[in-house]
Amino acid sequence: MIIAEAKPISEILEMVKDFSKILVVGCKGCVTVCNVGGAKEVAILASSIRIGMRKKGKEVEVGEITLERQCDPEYIEELRDIIKDYDAVVSIACGVGPQFIAERYPDIMVFPGVNTKFMGGAIEHGVWAERCAGCGQCVIHYYGTMCPIARCSKSLMNGPCGGSNHGKCEVSPEIDCIWDKIVRKMMAQGRLEELLKIRPPKSWLTARDGGPRKMVREELAK
Amino acid sequence: MQDFRPKIIAFYCSNCASSAAKIANKMNLYLPEEVKLINVPCTGRIEILHLLKAFENGADGVCVFGCQEDSCQYINGILKLKKRVEHVKKMLEEMGIEPDRIEVFSLYAGKGQDFVDIAKEMVNKINQLGPIF
Ligand code: SF4
Ligand code: SF4
Numbered sequence: 001m002i003i004a005e006a007k008p009i010s011e012i013l014e015m016v017k018d019f020s021k022i023l024v025v026g027c028k029g030c031v032t033v034c035n036v037g038g039a040k041e042v043a044i045l046a047s048s049i050r051i052g053m054r055k056k057g058k059e060v061e062v063g064e065i066t067l068e069r070q071c072d073p074e075y076i077e078e079l080r081d082i083i084k085d086y087d088a089v090v091s092i093a094c095g096v097g098p099q100f101i102a103e104r105y106p107d108i109m110v111f112p113g114v115n116t117k118f119m120g121g122a123i124e125h126g127v128w129a130e131r132c133a134g135c136g137q138c139v140i141h142y143y144g145t146m147c148p149i150a151r152c153s154k155s156l157m158n159g160p161c162g163g164s165n166h167g168k169c170e171v172s173p174e175i176d177c178i179w180d181k182i183v184r185k186m187m188a189q190g191r192l193e194e195l196l197k198i199r200p201p202k203s204w205l206t207a208r209d210g211g212p213r214k215m216v217r218e219e220l221a222k
Numbered sequence: 223m224q225d226f227r228p229k230i231i232a233f234y235c236s237n238c239a240s241s242a243a244k245i246a247n248k249m250n251l252y253l254p255e256e257v258k259l260i261n262v263p264c265t266g267r268i269e270i271l272h273l274l275k276a277f278e279n280g281a282d283g284v285c286v287f288g289c290q291e292d293s294c295q296y297i298n299g300i301l302k303l304k305k306r307v308e309h310v311k312k313m314l315e316e317m318g319i320e321p322d323r324i325e326v327f328s329l330y331a332g333k334g335q336d337f338v339d340i341a342k343e344m345v346n347k348i349n350q351l352g353p354i355f
Contacts, residue, residue: 010316040271047274052317054355 001030001121002094003128004037004114012045012090013052015111019088020058022049024113025079025101026066027093034128036114037092039066045092045113070097076104083108119150136206136213142194144185151178157202159183159195228282228348230257232341233272235265237295238331239287245334253338254345257285265289265326266299273310273324283348286326287337300328320351 016022024046031037046062053060063086067075070093083089083105091098092113102110118130133150139157140147149155153171160179163170169177186192204210232253234240240261246252253259262268265288276284286307288300304326311321327340 008316009313044271044274047278048313051278055318
């Protein structure tokens with residue numbers, strides 16, 4: 001899922017300080033699962049905006065709604081009748097949500113209420129870790145099904161750097177050296193030789209280097 | 223400011239804090255009028271939103287009375303609550319509101335006097351801080 005974290009309430013109060021009717025819009029997708037942008041967090045942010053603005057000496061009206069998803073136009077369309085009553089929107093979906101809302105309702109000011117961090121998963125309750133960098137051409141099966149692009153600090157694809165230290169990355173003792181894990185797993189599976197195989201350099205055209213990406217599925221598109 | 227009578231919402235759990243409250247009652251010790259009680263099965267049930275709503279709806283201070291950290295009937299309810307209270311303190315600070323307006327206290331079931339004394343201290347503290355808005 002896409003992992004995001006709440007922006008500090010002080011930053012959000014600064015964003016909305018000139019508005020008096022604010023709609024907080026949540027999303028039932030990834031951000032609900034990572035406890036940052038679902039119905040519960042919408043209620044928390046709305047309450048915080050009311051308290052924070054009152055503290056600044058201003059009474060504001062704050063609406064609350066949580067959409068099925070903010071990355072599909074049909075759900076964004078559900079805002080049409082509601083959004084008219086507001087002069088600003090704070091979306092607490094990932095960065096896609098506020099852009100989809102702003103594209104569909106160009107007259108209203110739309111603010112991002114969260115910082116979108118990475119694609120990953122929950123490794124324990126309340127702890128999330130990065131797993132994929134969206135390179136567009138997945139090769140993790142060469143690496144013991146671990147992604148060196150997302151999980152090596154230097155995105156090295158041909159083996160560890162000289163800083164690998166007892167399983168930890170030289171960037172921080174908090175970070176596992178993924179190359180240590182890759183080598184150990186390949187050894188355990190008796191596939192270490194596979195790492196020696198010469199592969200053509202990775203094309204980054206499918207990643208961000210090819211510019212903003214778009215995908216068309218002819219069998220689905222109109 | 224002179225006529226300020228703080229409104230304090232006190233959540234208390236059905237276990238240790240509740241027994242302390244009952245004992246206080248038997249000892250004819252009463253809570254200050256400023257403190258309104260809300261009973262919850264376990265302090266672990268209190269969410270960030272409940273704490274914020276108290277402030278949004280006019281409380282000048284919020285306190286939670288729960289069990290000792292090692293005697294929560296539901297294992298770690300009070301510990302979860304303490305983390306949430308810390309989080310709300312940070313949020314209040316970011317809004318320009320004194321974080322001391324919210325506190326959590328671990329009580330012993332038999333200490334009725336503590337229950338009332340702490341509530342009185344809280345009233346004094348909020349009195350000194352004055353109204354939020
Ligand atoms: S190889 Fe590319 S697609 Fe596969 S996990 Fe890594 S970044 Fe994601
Ligand atoms: S120590 Fe390991 S994870 Fe860190 S940069 Fe070097 S190879 Fe990558």
